[in-house]
Amino acid sequence: MLLWVILAALTAVVLSFLLYPLVVGREVVNERDAFDAAVYRDQLDEIEADRARGLIGDAEAEAARLEVARRLLAVDEKNSDASGEGSRGLLPRAALVLVVACLPATVLGAYLYYGSPQLPDQPLAARLTDPGQETDIGVLVARVEARLRAFPDEGAGWDAIAPIYLSGRRYADAAEAYRQAIRLLGPSAKRLSGLGQALVLEQQGLVTEPARIALEEALKQDETLIEPRILLAIAKEQEGNFDDALADWRGLRDARQDDERWTSMVDARIANAQARKSGEAPAAVSPLTPQAGPSAADVAAAQNMTPAEREAMVDQMVKRLAARLETNGDDLPGWLRLVRAYTVLGRSEDAKKALAQAKDLFAGNAQAIKQLDTLAADLGLTS
Amino acid sequence: MIAETGHYALILALGVAIVQMVLPIIGTRFNDPRLAAVSVPAAQLQFILIGIAFAALTVAYVTSDFSVLNVWQNSHSAKPMIYKISGVWGNHEGSMVLWVLILALFGAAVATFGSNLPRRLRANVLAVQGSIAVAFLLFIVMTSNPFLRVDPAPFDGNGLNPVLQDPALAIHPPFLYVGYVGFSMAFSFAVAALIDGRIDAAWARWVRPWTLAAWMFLTLGIALGSWWAYYELGWGGFWFWDPVENASFMPWLAGTALLHSALVMEKRDALKVWTILLAIITFSLSLMGAFLVRSGVLTSVHAFAVDPARGVFILGIMAVFIGGSFALFAWRAPLLSQGGLFAPISREGALVFNNLLLTVSCAAVFVGTLYPLALEAVTGEKISVGAPFFNLTFVPLVIPLLLAVPFGPLLAWKRGDLLAVAQRLTVAAVVSLFAIIVALAMYQSGPWLAPLGIGLGFWLIVGAATEIATRSKLFQASWQESWRRMQNLPRASYGTALAHAGVGVMVLGLVATTAWRSERIEALAPGGTVDIAGYTLTFKGVKEGQGPNYKELVGVFDVTRGGQPVTTLIPSKRSYAVENSATTEAGIYNAWGGDLYVVLGDPLKDGAHTVRVYFNPLVRLIWLGPLLMFIGGGVSLTDRRLRVGAPKRAKQKSEPVMAPGK
Amino acid sequence: MTRKQRRGVLIGTCLVVLGVAVGLVLYAMRDSIVFFYSPSDIAKMEVAPGQRIRLGGLVETGSVKRDEGTTVYFSVTDGAKVLPVTYTGVLPDLFREGQGVVTEGALMPDGTFKADNVLAKHDENYMPPEVAAKLKETGVWRDGKLTGEVTTQ
Known part of the structure; x- marks a missing residue:
């Protein structure tokens, strides 16, 4: 609406200034020759000035003066018989009506044809800091998705939409978006951390190998990030490496000593880890971070179970994973997770078997073999 | 909303330009001053409206509004701010908006400061100026609209060609455009004179400063472009006889000729028809430059993206303006009063010689630039015409011109004394001879012509100084007398000397770098x-x-x-x-x-x-020379004699200068 | 001098200058113009060794080799024929295998091309129009895209 007011005002102002001379008439003056005469007089003055300064000789000045004087006389003669006859009234009024009637209509028509009055300005800064202002989040996401389908190589688009997926619990999409952003824009701590979180949450809290790598990389780039540290501590708990996990938790506690809520949460985790280390039933733990929302709750739920129940649940997860890999073996992260899970459960024979199976499957893939070997070495399965 | 306001303002400017083109012509035809007077606010409003559009586009670039197609195509959020701004004219659409903005600026200047012009002349000039604006605004709106939008908006832009991300290149197009478009003023004045079939005495006095200003900026623009090519393209070269370079060089040559012939027209009331023709040619060459650069018929680092529709449109504009103005010239020029003839040895004669050589060398460049295009169109054979061609044609034509330059300002109007002038130039001749000998002694290697080139450079520089020395009677009168005379010399004399010396400085740099690199x-x-x-x-x-x-x-x-x-x-x-x-x-x-x-x-x-x-x-001298020419032009421009007399002022002339308090 | 004589001097000077200019242009046209060929043209037309020409095409993928010093060897192809090129100096920024290139120089008696100037334009997707036209003839380039016969990128 404001746009139309501006455009209307602009048009009105322009028209009134433009057509003002048509309304306020001026006398017809045949002044051309008067202008000519003025120019010649100026020239005469110049010649005189040059002569006075000694720039030109007297004879030269005289010759020039004579010539200009001749032109001046010619003008004066013409001037006397000049007459100004102009048309009156009708023409300006016709022009006025025509312009007022046609100009705004034509301009508006052309503008409506070429312009997009419905589109607001979309400066980048405003879009990035406050995407919600534009429209509601669902519409925004839909628009970005449409955009990315057409132009899948826009790293900035993936970068913008990834956190939205993450907070919208679309973890698989979030992980994919982060991967694309990393591919196109390079790995930044923020993107790696996001990718790690998305991967963990996608696996209902289980910190898989790719997630761990991403999180460690993120931490390497930016030590101040909290989320990777929490998730890595959890990863260590999941591996049964409670000593290191405790060290991590204590470090995290020290990092934010002033925050009451923070310290109480981390304290709970510490107590929990200590309890589990000594084989006791763990205490209830509150969810960790907002991002960790649902699956952290799952994890917490799992931790509320009796050890037997929990073991059964983990067993089920591992069985599901093993079954899936049996039918579709082309999933390196899956294999890594399975090996790790078997080790955590103390079934090292199964772990070794899975490892051998995986190595067979990925025989041609040096990268994969290397990852598998590294994991085996980490878990002490090689001996 | 900002972008849309800009878009609307651009289209409204087109509407205003149509009014500016039509009403004043009807007004002068039917002798109605009210219609003619519309030209003044129209020109001013047009400038304001295009200014709004340009500002809106700049805002879109600065804030990285990628919903504007043009911004998305040519900018990127990670670009430094200066290149976000220069990106506005670093692409075809934006540069066209800058083009018409400068065009409108010149029109508005005539409207605002032209109260000392005859009303009919001013109305006609502004109408012609308006018609150029109509053509280019139509072109922008229909084929090169910078305000088209994308929905949904992309997240980041495609960036600006990295070669263009450079300070010198960021500022060089505006200078070039001021030059190109500035020649439109001379064109408009010429066509206005043809329409009316009469040349007012104020004509040359008005055309000269505009042409001079345009010429100054074109000089600097070309020099900046050459400097940029030197340090950015990494070949160590400064001029490649690239067709796009030629496209800016041809209007410069013709404009230089125009500058000198307008001088004859103003002082001696001669060469009128030629000056009118030259004004038309100069702007036609500017238009042709725009066509060559933007239509995609040429390949060059400078060329903008190829789009056949645009090429056809610009070709149409060119056909209308060049064809139209030449037809008008053929039809109306016989009506114009001819100036008198004059002695071959005189200031006028020297200036005619200058015009002759400049236009012929311009024609040689023209042939070299367009021949490959014509040949390909006719036979399909592809050739390239490079530096060797221009060295063989342009250089031999320009050398006699440069040799003659010091003579010009020393010759008297009407009837000059060549022998006396030659005597005055003895010092210059001795100095250049000395320079030749020194150069020969220093560089036994290298082309034998090079020392002569160095001599030519010194000939021009000392020759330019000779004019000042002669006119101030240096070494002839007492020091005090000479000093007094120097202070009294009109600024135009200093401007001329500076510009001519600048040519000499440039010649020194060109010769030294090409011969002894x-x-x-x-x-x-x-x-x-x-x-x-x-x-x-x-x-x-x-x-x-x-x-x-x-x-x-x-x-x-x-x-x-x-x-x-x-x-x-x-x-x-x-x-x-x-x-x-x-x-x-x-x-x-x-x-x-x-x-x-x-x-x-x-x-x-x-x-x-x-x-x-x-x-x-000595490579620096190549750009120092044009800088001196630019400064020389500026000094000339401040000369009070370039100001135009008006009837009102004429009355005051006889009265003594009024004291400030009165 | 009479009016007539003055006019004569003016017209005479104009004619002399014009004549000289036309002569220079014609002379330069004969001697300093460089023709543009593709490798196929050269195979067909028997261009004399030593004549300055421009050679355009695509840099054949995998053909760029260097000696110990500053000389580079590569091949230019238009899809039909291949011509080996040697060049001593610094290659332009956007000289890449599989991309369009224009080289200026002369054929050697052994049938290779010795370039003293290599031009690759400042745009990733840029294809010199001369090259594009020649490639269209041989079908390697269509609708602004390489059809993949030459590049493996």
Whole structure:
């Protein structure tokens, strides 16, 4: 609406200034020759000035003066018989009506044809800091998705939409978006951390190998990030490496000593880890971070179970994973997770078997073999 | 909303331009002053409206509003601010908006400061100016609209060609456009005179300052472009006779001729028809330049994206304006009163000689530029006409002109005394002879013509100084007398001398650099050295760096001379991720004696690199010369004699100058 | 001098200058014009060794080799024929295998091309129009895209 007011005002102002001379008439003056005469007089003055300064000789000045004087006389003669006859009234009024009637209509028509009055300005800064202002989040996401389908190589688009997926619990999409952003824009701590979180949450809290790598990389780039540290501590708990996990938790506690809520949460985790280390039933733990929302709750739920129940649940997860890999073996992260899970459960024979199976499957893939070997070495399965 | 307001303002400007084109012509035809007077607010409003559009586009660039198609195509959020702004005219659409903005600026200037012009002349001039604006605004709105939108908006732009991300290039197009478009004023005045079938006495007085201003900016614009090519393209060259360079050089040659013939017209009331024709030719060449650059018929680093529709449209504009104005000229020129003839040996004669050689050399450049296009269109055969052609044609034509330059200002109007002038130029001749001998002694190698070229440079410089010395009676009268005379000399004389000396300075630089440049291409491993022109460069190795929107590989070279450290040069190769492109940044050590110019080439085995080193003697003078011409033009422009008389003022002339308090 | 004589001097000078200019242009046209060929043209037309020409095409993928110093060897192809090129110096930034290139120089008696100037334009997707036209003839380039016969990128 404001746009139309501006455009209307602009048009009105322009028209009134433009057509003002048509309304306020001026006398017809045949002044051309008067202008000519003025120019010649100026020239005469110049010649005189040059002569006075000694720039030109007297004879030269005289010759020039004579010539200009001749032109001046010619003008004066013409001037006397000049007459100004102009048309009156009708023409300006016709022009006025025509312009007022046609100009705004034509301009508006052309503008409506070429312009997009419905589109607001979309400066980048405003879009990035406050995407919600534009429209509601669902519409925004839909628009970005449409955009990315057409132009899948826009790293900035993936970068913008990834956190939205993450907070919208679309973890698989979030992980994919982060991967694309990393591919196109390079790995930044923020993107790696996001990718790690998305991967963990996608696996209902289980910190898989790719997630761990991403999180460690993120931490390497930016030590101040909290989320990777929490998730890595959890990863260590999941591996049964409670000593290191405790060290991590204590470090995290020290990092934010002033925050009451923070310290109480981390304290709970510490107590929990200590309890589990000594084989006791763990205490209830509150969810960790907002991002960790649902699956952290799952994890917490799992931790509320009796050890037997929990073991059964983990067993089920591992069985599901093993079954899936049996039918579709082309999933390196899956294999890594399975090996790790078997080790955590103390079934090292199964772990070794899975490892051998995986190595067979990925025989041609040096990268994969290397990852598998590294994991085996980490878990002490090689001996 | 800002973008849409800009878009609307642009279209409204088109509407206003149509009014500006039509009403004043009807007004002068039917002698109705009210219709004619509409031209004044129309020209002013047109400038304001295009200014709004340009500002809106700039805002879109600065805030990275990628919902504007043009911004998305040519900008990127990671670009430094200066290149976001220069990106506005770093592309076809935006540069066209700048083009019409400058056109409108000139129109508005005539409207605002033209109260001392005859009303009919002013109305006609503004109507012609309006018609040019109509053509180009139509072109912009219909084929090159910078305000088209994208929905949904992309997240980031495509970036600006990295070669264009450079300070000199950021400012060089506006200068060029002021030059090109400035010649539209001379064109409008010429066509206005033809429409009315009469040339007012004020004509030449008005045309000259406008042409001079346009010429100044074109000079500087071309020089900046050449300087940019020198340090950015990494070939160490400064002029390539590239068709796009020629496209800016031809209007410059014609404009230079126009500048001089308008002088004859003003002072002597002669060469009127020729001056009118030259004004038309000059602007036609400017239009042709626009066509060549934007239609895609040429290939060049400078050329904008190819779009046949645009090419056809500009071809249409060209046909209408060039064809129309020449037809009008053929039809109306016989009506114009002819000026008188004059003696061959006179200031006028010298200026005619100047015009003759300038236009003929311009024609030679024209042939060299367009012949390949014509040949390809006719026979399909592809050829390239490069520097050898222009060296064989343009240079021999210009040398007699340059030899004659010092004579011109010393000759008297009407009837000059060649012998007396030659006597006055003895000093200049002796100095240049001396320079030739010194050059011969210093450089036994190199082309034999080069020392003569150095002599020519000194001939021009000392010749220009001779004019000032002669007119102030230096060494003839007492020091005090000469000093007094120097202060009294009109500024135009100093402007002329400066500009002519600037040509000499440029000739010195051109000759020295082309004749005596040294070049080495070596494969250097870290620790390796190159000797060139007394300097020793030691390659210290390469390191990696990170710029705001690029990564670079920087080579480090320690430069010593006679064992003394001089400087460290850091040429680099930059790669731009967004644009997926690369540029070479030369390492340049500037000194008055010449530039040391190092380019880092491709990596070889074991950390070695191909390295290209140039020594370009006196190369700075190539750009110092045009700078002097620019300053000379500016000095001339401040001369009170370029101001135009008006009837009102004429009445006051007889009265003594009023005291401030009165 | 009479009016007539003055006019005569003016017209005479104009004619002399014009004549000289036309002569220069014609002379330069004969001697300093460089023709543009593709490798196929050269195979067909028997271009004399030593004549300055421009050679355009695509840099054949995998053909770029260097010696110990600053000389580079590569091949230019238009899809039909291939011509080996040697060049000493610094290659332009956007010289890449599989991309368009224009080189200026002369054929050697052994049938290779010795370039003293290599031009690759400053745009990733840039294809010199001369090259594009020649490639269209041989079908390697269509609708602004390489059809993949030459490049493996």
